[in-house]
């Protein structure tokens with residue numbers, strides 16, 4: 001590859017493939033960290049992947065709302081700079097007036113949901129979510145464990161106390177949806193999310209810092225710290241046509257039974273994120289660095 005790149009003789013089609021390959025590799029870097037965390041969490045001694053200082057809990061800011069006017073909005077990749085095929089074509093959507101929360105849902109918020117029996121009250125849950133909770137016995141986010149009266153979570157720096165002002169992480173779509181209903185709100189659609197994030201410009205939360213590999217305090221940026229579940233099913237945009245050949249398998253064939261997550265996480269390589277980025281996982285997935293923000 002180095003020789004081919006230095007030759008200067010790669011045509012545009014080949015260079016596009018190289019760029020897609022580099023972006024694909026970045027996705028795998030994030031998946032590797034997700035897998036390492038999961039594997040280490042099952043190890044009897046809870047190994048540490050990255051050593052770092054103990055967390056210093058801070059205050060949880062009260063949740064506020066950002067209001068947006070409905071109407072016709074454009075969403076999708078604009079065509080300048082790299083984007084995956086699933087981010088286009090850019091197209092119009094019609095939105096009603098909406099609001100999104102000005103910060104992520106935190107661990108402190110989630111503890112209130114748990115204290116209110118959120119995991120045991122069917123009225124908050126989608127039918128498939130309720131089935132999954134009863135089948136799995138979920139009663140807290142992924143990696144959480146109750147020890148000596150307090151909750152701990154497994155991180156890439158080993159098992160640590162849950163930090164109240166960090167965003168809740170490793171919750172499934174079902175849990176995110178149930179939380180939102182409990183809170184008297186809902187999850188944003190991916191289009192509401194994109195319109196809201198577009199107004200914040202280049203604001204970024206925490207992306208991959210190899211010395212941390214863990215979300216930071218829930219701040220005001222919409223991109224970073226945790227991937228955010230949306231209410232949207234992962235579907236092709238109007239006019240989407242998969243490419244011919246192997247590249248055509250890249251995204252289109254996964255457009256069933258998955259939900260879109262927006263933003264980026266604390267294990268997403270910096271520069272990989274975009275506000276038009278569409279990540280996607282099945283609704284019961286919890287090993288993703290996934291959290292949520294509310295909408296209404």
Ligand SMILES: [Fe+2]
Nearest residue numbers: 024025027028
């Ligand atoms: Fe791959």
